[in-house]
Ligand code: SR1
């Protein structure tokens with residue numbers, strides 16, 4: 349499978365704008381795509397994420413993106429070591445996503461395992477979706493594309509689609525990745541609910557933070573969702589589907605950066621994506637003028653509704669047209685279309701409820717744990733930021749504790765509107 353999985357003898361060396369041309373210039377999969385003399389390539393390091401080096405390399409023929417893992421967490425520094433092997437799993441995930449949801453993930457041109465390096469499609473003129481949401485820009489078919497992507501990867505990465513031996517072998521392959529899931533287990537599911545060392549939050553939130561940490565039902569549910577996240581290897585996840593992992597133009601949506609990919613519950617990616625739209629929604633009063641605010645917030649809620657409803661519609665379509673594998677063979681429901689629909693709906697109801705609980709947890713961790721998001725962080729007035737973050741935190745609490753009450757899309761939207769008014 350790993351056709352570009354070159355086993356170079358050389359030890360890992362981190363790239364720089366100075367060395368990249370020399371290191372990759374003699375690799376046809378790269379040089380033919382970029383074109384011209386590597387000494388003349390225009391190379392920029394543009395990584396603004398938490399972990400990696402990311403370069404854009406331009407030549408006479410075109411451009412590529414080169415992503416290389418660093419042996420530590422970039423946002424923290426060399427004291428927090430992180431295995432390079434995470435790049436292998438990102439590569440494995442990109443290859444599988446291209447199969448499950450064609451045309452959404454960037455195409456991979458070259459992979460060098462020892463160098464933890466992936467050369468891939470340069471998405472242009474796409475920009476990180478989070479920036480567009482902060483600016484108040486709209487993207488056509490955003491929710492629909494995301495919902496379909498989540499449904500296709502959830503369904504086609506599971507035993508509803510894959511032959512059982514293939515699925516189990518893949519779970520085995522991904523189980524070699526222990527470092528990345530451990531980050532999510534602590535930063536997302538655990539740290540927000542106690543005074544963890546790397547946590548930070550807006551000072552004015554102290555009272556609401558105390559309230560959340562005093563809520564035993566909330567913490568018990570967060571731990572239950574953590575257990576499901578770690579123990580339920582239902583499908584291959586993107587694993588970090590926030591608005592910084594989505595690139596868009598006004599009419600095209602692409603999903604990048606699956607280095608947190610692991611096997612996990614079908615509901616996880618959907619919940620993460622919705623959470624990041626809700627955080628964009630709650631932060632808008634700080635970014636929009638009064639005359640644009642209501643219409644733009646309404647649009648974000650429409651995106652959330654489209655995402656959830658498209659997930660269900662696409663999952664149902666796949667259930668009806670592609671279901672195979674050891675689970676729910678077609679013959680089980682032969683001449684019983686209704687029974688099959690009931691089974692599919694029961695699964696979708698379960699996914700929706702769990703997605704809302706994951707959603708609430710992501711809404712908490714982005715405000716209370718280590719890795720925050722620009723939607724709130726760029727609000728300079730901490731009093732205003734805390735007011736908007738409080739709306740987000742309290743909606744997150746309602747979703748975690750009482751997810752079942754908001755499984756209808758209209759109920760979720762109404763809950764967001766109620767908290768936005770609060
Ligand atoms: C130390 S990594 C912090 C966060 O960045 C990634 O994008 C994930 O969201 C992770 O939780």
Ligand code: MG
Nearest residue numbers: 397588593605
């Ligand atoms: Mg990332």
